Amino acid sequence: MGLRGILLRYAARRPRPLVVAVPGFTGVRLAAEAELRRRGWRPALSPAEADLLVVCGVPGHDLSQAVETVWDEMPNPRARADLADVIGVPSALDDASARLADEPAQLRDAAARTSFTPQAPTGHGETDHGDMDHGHMGHGDMGHGGMGHGDMAGHEGHGGGHEHHMMGDPYGLAMADRAPDRDGLKLDVLHVPFGPVLADWPAGLRLTFTLQGDVVQDVESETLGGGAVGERFWDETHETHEPHEPQETNAAAARLDSLARLLAVAGWTGQAARARILRDEVLAGRVEPRRLHKFTRRTRRSRTLRWMLADVNLGETNAWTRVCEWLAEIDGEPRSHVPSAPLEELLVGVDVAAARLVVAALDPDAEGAVAAHA
Template identity: 35%
Template sequence: MGLREALRRTGTRHPAVLPAVHPGGTETRLAVEAGLRRRGWPVAASPAAASALLVVGAGGAGAGEWTDALWRQIPYPKSRSTVTGADGVETALDGLLRTLAAPAGGSGGGMAGDVGPGEGAARGRPGAGHGAHDDHGGHESPRGPRGREDHRGHGGDEPGHEGHESHDGHESAGTHERPGGHGAHDAHAAHLDHAGPVAGLPMAERADDRDGLRLDRLHLPLGPGLTDWPAGLVLDVALQGDVVQHAEVRTATPAAEELPYWDEPWLRAARGEDVVRGAAHRRCCAAHLDSIARLLAVSGWPDPAVRARRLRDAVLGGSPAREWSAGLGRLGRRVRRSRVLRASTAGLGALPAARARRSGVTGPALAADGDAYDRLLTWLGEAMRHAAGVDDDRPLAPYGQEGPRGRLDGPRPPSRALLDVLPDLLRGAEFTSARVIVASLDPDLDELAVAVCG
């Protein structure tokens, strides 16, 4: 058996999938994560570790450029598909598997097809024009064996030393690094527009650092093709050494102006629709669990992140609170017990309440009155509070609403304020901490596409 055939057979049993999520694809992303977990397929931490690319949601103008860049960085054999609705996820995953399992011919990679809402089968389309050469300035990944982490048998209760739960959770396919464990390796996996003259890599320039020394400054975009990253967000950062000297936010909004998934109950009530309070509590609890999972994952604690995602899916699936509330309590106690987790997140992205209020920040980020660790604890407390109300069948008031990220009846969406404070919170932070700071705010760019309540 040749090496190509051996790799193909190995990759088709449990292919590592890299989801590329567009704004507006939150509900589909949740279905993708649940589908991958059921199948035991890992999520790839980078294109170099992937064997399949799954584009999630319908992007706007220019959205195909960064997904094409990701596709070019995935080594052969590989497969690609697009899914734009939660009910098409299983078909899309089956299509990825069929393409990878097909006898290798030519380049050994292909398109599994696009699956829209309600479609029962993937539609094939040719893979022409997606070769290995990156003519858009994206950084190519090494074409070697896919390095997937093995998290077995470490035991313990601290980040980077988890038990056996990762075997049935795809989220543990990341790395056990310092906070922001996806790091510079994943940063180059995103669509980069700043290619320099040497091998397509951005080159450093000279600038004064905070100590008055003349050091190299490297300009690097983070996103949008990163795992556990807000869909549609790009951060243009300037680094000197491993310190962020400057950061600017670029955003993309959903192609269609649909209600943001996490804010849907409150926005529907504001439009005069009948919504019960329990539906809002359930959605808010699940949103906080989703944010908790992202923050735990990028902090190097994948197994509790898997637990948070399972709880999130149980909440969204309509399960009674008695079936998952005890698990939520156990997760909270485990997080609070971890001294390593606290040490690795405390002090990052400090946002005092007074400053948050001046910046228009509301919701958990304001209530936390502190750093990334404080925001994590606030999410846990809020998740517990909303868990107690999921069975409330009283009508939801159409005014004075606060969604998972803040007030929805203010002059602008709550995530807009979170994005506005993000550059200042990143300035002076170590590069390895940048992803933790972003995850601790977890702005939802879907909110930028619709008018707020009021």
């Protein structure tokens, strides 16, 4: 075995999985997260650092296309685990880990991947790159000394009568537009999609931000569904070994699940991991109330978290107040929920970093949105 095979086997023991949540398959996602935690596989935050794509559920057509796009962006070596049900989670992850260590399979996969090819320029500004060999267009022959502005008199612009945009979009990517901002200045406008394949992100949610700098000027949202629509997971009855009402059990587990995403986005990864462990123990009915109370007390006492979330606007409330509501539900206190404004309205005018916190604190109901449109 060569050095490459040894490195592949080493990497396959501790892969970095990127988890894709599919609406309607919350149970599969929870089972996958629990199994990844049991194996000590630390989740990746982006496709660039992932070598294992874990798809929790059966995505629909649009979501499947988004998953394929992310899969194409992942570097080699890579493997993929498609989890259709809870029972097949361990075996699917075992198979994916084995594929990561399979040197011939990884070499075939790398050879089969097509490289990115720039799109040919279109319109009346088409240019034949064969006649414009870059080897004969070095900066030495086209320096400002030989092609000064004085020598270009009579030509329109810098391109000898050709506008810059006639050369086509660079590498097929859309250029930024220009639009006035709130101060009346002309700034670049970019249309940037967020989701649906994003760590600690609501299942299936895709937001398209119109950005000027890092400030959101407009938002378009949609929820991409799964290939099957079942019962909403948090509305189901889960068997427990404690004399709790199913509604109370589901409410506490659901709030721990939401809180785990928000804490992870806020950067408190250790407390987010504790929230997920407690969530699974609540669903299994073997959590100790003392541990739940210790978790909620520690979260409430975090001055850093309060400072970070107090200014995150949710309409009639803020993100810190929402966290306190969730903690109260986890402790079994009566629910006091203050309604928030629509997601699109809340995101306009905030920067991208705050937008992630707004989405996590608002916690959109992806399964409910998909069921409503089914």
